[in-house]
Amino acid sequence: MADRFGEASERAITGQGRFSVALSGGKTPVGPYGEIARIGRVIDWKKVHVFLVDERFVPYDDERSNYGMIKKSLLDSIPIPSANVHPVATEGDPLRSAEKYESELRGFFAGSRGVPVLDMVVLGMGEDGHTASLFPGKPYSVDDGHLVRAVGPDKEGLSRITLTLPVINRGRLVLFLVTGAAKARTVVRVVEESDPALPASLVRPVDGKPLFLLDREAASMLRPDKTE
Ligand code: 6PG
Secondary structure, three states: OOHHHHHHHHHHHHHHHHHEEEOOOOOOHHHHHHHHHHHHHOOOOOHHHEEEEEEEEEOOOOOOHHHHHHHHHHOOOOOOOOOHOOOOOOOOHHHHHHHHHHHHHHHHHHHHHHOOOOOOOEEEEOOOOOOOEOOOOOOOOOOOOEEEEEEEEOOOOEEEEEEEHHHOOOOOOEEEOOOOOHHHHHHHHHOOOOOOOHHHHHHHOOOOEEEEEEEOOOOOOOOOEEEE
């Protein structure tokens, strides 16, 4: 994960002078984000922009805050300018927050007609096959032109703000970080069966396939030819 981050940031900064990455929350990426901070000495952080894949509608110091986790595990350990970090506003009205985040994204990508093409999107996956804050049983495949939407309440009763599939699927490098035996069956349903009932299966980057970074337990039910 850290190597992929280093490669992708170098490629983007060399090619276009900046690197935009959207990071997910949850528990899985905490270690890998720390690893990125450790290799970070070779990254030109002034040219890196960090966005959120999704956010829970809680204060940043709430232990459930994705921004709070990313700040603790990565941002506090690297010399990235604060103007380069784009958290989601989590006070007031979730719908308004989603609109504001969408216009921030469109503004950042104004050069590409406001259509965000993130250089890297880091996703997690729940046992239920959700990714970002796109949960099973909702009509996500529809491309209604929105880049960001407010969804919820989730299982904890929280509103969430999330990037939509069209934004995720335009990412140049889209990768999943999945660990643990509990997700092994869901990994098969997504990687081998592309089960459309699972939002993670709907992540189909326009320039290729998503990359799955799995630990041995999460990959344990995959056919051997599917893993390297
Ligand atoms: C979130 C994440 C979510 C996460 C999965 C996996 O806000 O929680 O964006 O999509 O990636 O729920 O979470 P774990 O890494 O904690 O298993």
